[in-house]
Amino acid sequence: MSDATETxxxxxxxxxxxxxxxxKEVQQLLSRQHLVEDLVHRQEMPRHDLVEQLVxxxxxxxxxxxxxxxxxxxxxxxxxxLPLQERHEVWELVKAERDGEILLEVSDAxxxxxxxxMAPQDLVAAAEQLDADELADLAPDxxxxxxxxxxxxxxxxxxEQLRAAMSYVDGSVGALMDFDLVSVREDVTLEVVLRYLRRxxxxxxxxxxxxxxxxxxxxxxxxxxxxxxxxDPETEVASLMQTETLTLQPNDKADDAAQAFxxxxxxxxxxxxxxxxxxxxxxxxxxxxxxxxxxxxxQLAQAGLKEEEDIFASVWDSVRNRWQWLAINLVTxxxxxxxxxxxxxxxQKLVALAALMPIVAGIGGNSGNQTITMIVRAIALGQVGExxxxxxxxxxxxxxxxxxxxxxxxxxxxxxxxxxDWRLGIxxxxxxxxxxxxxxxxxxxxxxxxxxxxxxxxVGGSVLITAVTDSGGFFIFLGLATxxxx
Amino acid sequence: MSDATETxxxxxxxxxxxxxxxxKEVQQLLSRQHLVEDLVHRQEMPRHDLVEQLVxxxxxxxxxxxxxxxxxxxxxxxxxxLPLQERHEVWELVKAERDGEILLEVSDAxxxxxxxxMAPQDLVAAAEQLDADELADLAPDxxxxxxxxxxxxxxxxxxEQLRAAMSYVDGSVGALMDFDLVSVREDVTLEVVLRYLRRxxxxxxxxxxxxxxxxxxxxxxxxxxxxxxxxDPETEVASLMQTETLTLQPNDKADDAAQAFxxxxxxxxxxxxxxxxxxxxxxxxxxxxxxxxxxxxxQLAQAGLKEEEDIFASVWDSVRNRWQWLAINLVTxxxxxxxxxxxxxxxQKLVALAALMPIVAGIGGNSGNQTITMIVRAIALGQVGExxxxxxxxxxxxxxxxxxxxxxxxxxxxxxxxxxDWRLGIxxxxxxxxxxxxxxxxxxxxxxxxxxxxxxxxVGGSVLITAVTDSGGFFIFLGLATxxxx
Numbered sequence: 001m002s003d004a005t006e007t008x009x010x011x012x013x014x015x016x017x018x019x020x021x022x023x024k025e026v027q028q029l030l031s032r033q034h035l036v037e038d039l040v041h042r043q044e045m046p047r048h049d050l051v052e053q054l055v056x057x058x059x060x061x062x063x064x065x066x067x068x069x070x071x072x073x074x075x076x077x078x079x080x081x082l083p084l085q086e087r088h089e090v091w092e093l094v095k096a097e098r099d100g101e102i103l104l105e106v107s108d109a110x111x112x113x114x115x116x117x118m119a120p121q122d123l124v125a126a127a128e129q130l131d132a133d134e135l136a137d138l139a140p141d142x143x144x145x146x147x148x149x150x151x152x153x154x155x156x157x158x159x160e161q162l163r164a165a166m167s168y169v170d171g172s173v174g175a176l177m178d179f180d181l182v183s184v185r186e187d188v189t190l191e192v193v194l195r196y197l198r199r200x201x202x203x204x205x206x207x208x209x210x211x212x213x214x215x216x217x218x219x220x221x222x223x224x225x226x227x228x229x230x231x232d233p234e235t236e237v238a239s240l241m242q243t244e245t246l247t248l249q250p251n252d253k254a255d256d257a258a259q260a261f262x263x264x265x266x267x268x269x270x271x272x273x274x275x276x277x278x279x280x281x282x283x284x285x286x287x288x289x290x291x292x293x294x295x296x297x298x299q300l301a302q303a304g305l306k307e308e309e310d311i312f313a314s315v316w317d318s319v320r321n322r323w324q325w326l327a328i329n330l331v332t333x334x335x336x337x338x339x340x341x342x343x344x345x346x347x348q349k350l351v352a353l354a355a356l357m358p359i360v361a362g363i364g365g366n367s368g369n370q371t372i373t374m375i376v377r378a379i380a381l382g383q384v385g386e387x388x389x390x391x392x393x394x395x396x397x398x399x400x401x402x403x404x405x406x407x408x409x410x411x412x413x414x415x416x417x418x419x420x421d422w423r424l425g426i427x428x429x430x431x432x433x434x435x436x437x438x439x440x441x442x443x444x445x446x447x448x449x450x451x452x453x454x455x456x457x458x459v460g461g462s463v464l465i466t467a468v469t470d471s472g473g474f475f476i477f478l479g480l481a482t483x484x485x486x
Numbered sequence: 487m488s489d490a491t492e493t494x495x496x497x498x499x500x501x502x503x504x505x506x507x508x509x510k511e512v513q514q515l516l517s518r519q520h521l522v523e524d525l526v527h528r529q530e531m532p533r534h535d536l537v538e539q540l541v542x543x544x545x546x547x548x549x550x551x552x553x554x555x556x557x558x559x560x561x562x563x564x565x566x567x568l569p570l571q572e573r574h575e576v577w578e579l580v581k582a583e584r585d586g587e588i589l590l591e592v593s594d595a596x597x598x599x600x601x602x603x604m605a606p607q608d609l610v611a612a613a614e615q616l617d618a619d620e621l622a623d624l625a626p627d628x629x630x631x632x633x634x635x636x637x638x639x640x641x642x643x644x645x646e647q648l649r650a651a652m653s654y655v656d657g658s659v660g661a662l663m664d665f666d667l668v669s670v671r672e673d674v675t676l677e678v679v680l681r682y683l684r685r686x687x688x689x690x691x692x693x694x695x696x697x698x699x700x701x702x703x704x705x706x707x708x709x710x711x712x713x714x715x716x717x718d719p720e721t722e723v724a725s726l727m728q729t730e731t732l733t734l735q736p737n738d739k740a741d742d743a744a745q746a747f748x749x750x751x752x753x754x755x756x757x758x759x760x761x762x763x764x765x766x767x768x769x770x771x772x773x774x775x776x777x778x779x780x781x782x783x784x785q786l787a788q789a790g791l792k793e794e795e796d797i798f799a800s801v802w803d804s805v806r807n808r809w810q811w812l813a814i815n816l817v818t819x820x821x822x823x824x825x826x827x828x829x830x831x832x833x834q835k836l837v838a839l840a841a842l843m844p845i846v847a848g849i850g851g852n853s854g855n856q857t858i859t860m861i862v863r864a865i866a867l868g869q870v871g872e873x874x875x876x877x878x879x880x881x882x883x884x885x886x887x888x889x890x891x892x893x894x895x896x897x898x899x900x901x902x903x904x905x906x907d908w909r910l911g912i913x914x915x916x917x918x919x920x921x922x923x924x925x926x927x928x929x930x931x932x933x934x935x936x937x938x939x940x941x942x943x944x945v946g947g948s949v950l951i952t953a954v955t956d957s958g959g960f961f962i963f964l965g966l967a968t969x970x971x972x
Contacts, residue, residue, distance in 0.1 A: 071749070081868070228715060262774050262778060265692070289748065292748060302788060303856050303859035303860075309860050315885055337844060370790055377794065382509075402801065411820075414820070
């Protein structure tokens with residue numbers, strides 16, 4: 001994002017109402033345009049009519065003017081909210097030199113739909129406007145031939161940076177890092193630093209500190225920009241710089257970096273390589289984007305969606321995004337169904353079992369999901385040590401026992417009242433309590449085991465626990481009933 | 487948080503491993519301490535033995551030294567990871583003047599457990615160290631008598647600020663705002679501003695811009711700190727300040743403010759009242775905390791947990807936190823059970839129905855949850871207008887039809903193969919497809935309706951859709967079977 005553009009598009013829209021007003025305006029301009037095209041199409045207006053051309057031009061100009069005054073992030077919002085055809089029409093009207101920054105802002109799904117429709121040379125032009133770290137974010141979505149062209153257009157340092165940026169895996173600090181930093185030597189005075197800074201038109205975004213390095217680019221400390229303002233220009237950098245600063249490494253987990261930013265209220269942090277050489281920095285805006293994306297990915301994963309969906313994407317894209325989860329659930333539901341199948345004789349003798357069994361399974365699943373959510377959160381915050389594991393099992397079992405007695409007891413009474421058989425009520429209460437206990441144990445065990453084997457405990461836990469409490473619930477309830485009632 | 491302390495505790499720990507190492511060290515010091523106490527208790531060591539006293543003092547001193555060097559956020563982490571008794575022991579050893587800032591950092595549940603055990607005068611002392619906006623965050627957890635004492639100790643301006651800060655509801659910009667800002671007049675030169683700034687020992691955290699106000703405190707614009715560095719000191723503020731800046735109002739939604747920070751990569755933003763008077767500012771660290779808390783609250787709500795749990799809280803606290811959700815699910819499960827009860831005659835005649843019906847209900851629930859998650863996300867991002875509503879219904883119905891044909895067809899074949907009745911297979915396929923269609927329609931309808939009535943579409947959707955697809959699934963499957971098979 002060039003600094004010049006940014007000043008021009010200083011944001012003024014703080015709420016969604018204003019954003020939606022922009023969207024509406026664009027939509028109106030578009031539909032007025034479509035009306036004209038429609039009239040032409042229906043031959044009610046001769047194709048080369050002067051009036052039509054004028055109206056057309058006027059509309060296009062209006063739309064373009066509107067788009068020019070919007071921030072790239074706002075244009076991204078509008079593109080995401082428009083159906084495919086209108087999206088492409090608006091995209092055509094965006095100034096080519098802003099293509100790159102807007103592509104960075106739109107969601108992955110929408111970006112794909114835009115890139116598909118762009119000519120290779122336009123893609124190369126858009127990519128060439130970006131910094132190395134931004135280009136690395138876009139690279140996976142670009143055709144290889146486009147990336148080759150872009151690569152050839154870079155100078156040696158930029159190539160080096162792009163190679164580095166692309167080498168880091170998603171979820172690492174390297175993937176969040178940018179190369180836009182200001183560094184100085186420790187043996188100069190603030191006066192010298194200030195003179196050096198004045199040679200910049202503008203400092204990089206989020207420059208709250210300047211990095212102090214030695215001759216070999218090793219990080220020696222950081223100099224807060226505020227120190228430049230508050231101190232005598234004759235002071236030496238060395239006497240003001242902070243040496244006990246948080247430093248990251250490119251292979252550190254982005255999660256840890258995000259927690260550090262949150263904990264210590266950082267705006268930027270230096271990234272050094274294994275030898276202590278300054279290679280880049282992470283800024284708080286990247287961290288916010290990361291936190292937001294992670295939270296969203298978690299929510300989507302919870303519902304078994306592989307990725308965010310462009311709400312205007314084709315039906316097939318949606319089916320593809322969702323089928324895996326449904327397939328897994330089909331298998332677990334089928335297993336649960338076979339457990340019931342094994343007790344068909346008992347159900348035939350006492351058909352009330354069929355009506356009551358989903359309650360036992362369902363409540364077990366809900367309770368298990370509560371446990372698992374709580375444990376996953378505690379693990380994510382690093383609160384669960386080995387010594388607290390047994391304590392957690394004990395506690396969750398106690399909670400299950402109380403819930404089993406209270407809710408299981410209530411349901412037992414209901415079953416007795418409905419079917420006039422007190423033994424059925426006792427089986428109901430016992431089955432509920434047992435299934436809640438299973439849910440408690442497995443709810444602690446699943447995330448703890450995943451953690452031990454280095455998996456993300458947040459993924460897949462919900463499916464697993466539901467599978468266990470469904471099949472387990474049916475088995476416990478129908479098994480107890482077969483033993484004691486028939 | 488005083489600036490002096492902050493410099494001393496410059497954070498050095500970027501990853502969880504290091505945090506956990508601190509935790510382990512504290513735990514070791516604690517258990518060594520307990521060992522000594524244990525020996526005394528068992529009379530194996532005389533109570534007033536000099537050695538015991540020495541060891542005791544040494545341990546305590548070691549613990550204290552360790553705690554003193556840690557950042558408040560890191561002490562908060564340790565407190566959260568310790569069981570109640572050890573938590574209180576560590577808390578006793580924390581320097582009293584740091585109590586306030588640490589209380590701000592711990593989670594709500596843990597804060598309660600600490601405040602409960604503190605003497606009123608210690609609470610007053612802790613609260614008095616805080617700024618008005620921080621105090622407002624803590625206030626709901628403090629006893630009224632403590633707040634009265636604190637209030638009396640404030641000067642008029644601080645009282646005013648505290649009253650203002652406490653008047654804003656959670657989730658508003660006012661609740662995120664602080665009063666720690668630097669403002670200047672527009673008719674002075676940068677030289678004057680710089681002289682003014684040098685009178686501060688340190689600028690407030692996250693001062694990336696200085697606010698320009700007129701005689702009546704009306705916001706005229708902002709002056710980026712970088713502009714102070716890059717321009718001639720003789721320049722007037724008026725000629726450099728940016729007037730088209732994002733401004734917030736105290737009653738704006740915190741959500742909108744967070745999106746604006748994310749969109750426009752802000753570090754701070756001014757807050758003005760209805761008359762345009764500058765009343766405070768929002769900084770990016772508050773925004774990060776807000777985003778993280780919201781994401782967490784969503785995840786907890788998804789699993790029916792009312793709030794975060796202190797993993798060392800009592801069993802009763804956990805039961806209280808979870809019972810509502812279980813009660814709601816009990817009711818929906820009971821309704822579904824009565825739907826089955828209505829078809830007991832059919833099940834008795836064809837017991838296979840009992841084994842197959844949970845599959846129809848389960849897959850419907852999963853598919854409905856996928857739809858609802860996708861729609862809630864699109865609504866949160868402001869992508870769903872009135873004109874896209876019908877399009878969404880159509881699309882989700884098509885997805886349901888495809889899934890019904892594919893997965894329903896597969897299950898129909900399985901049912902045929904298992905029970906040797908092709909008519910049962912057809913009923914299975916039809917019921918699956920119908921229930922998926924119900925899930926699609928209700929999955930779009932629930933969040934859209936909630937949005938229309940001004941409710942948060944993210945809350946409760948999952949329970950509702952599962953209730954509908956459970957009862958609906960049983961009804962459709964058993965109803966079709968009764969009509970066509972018996």
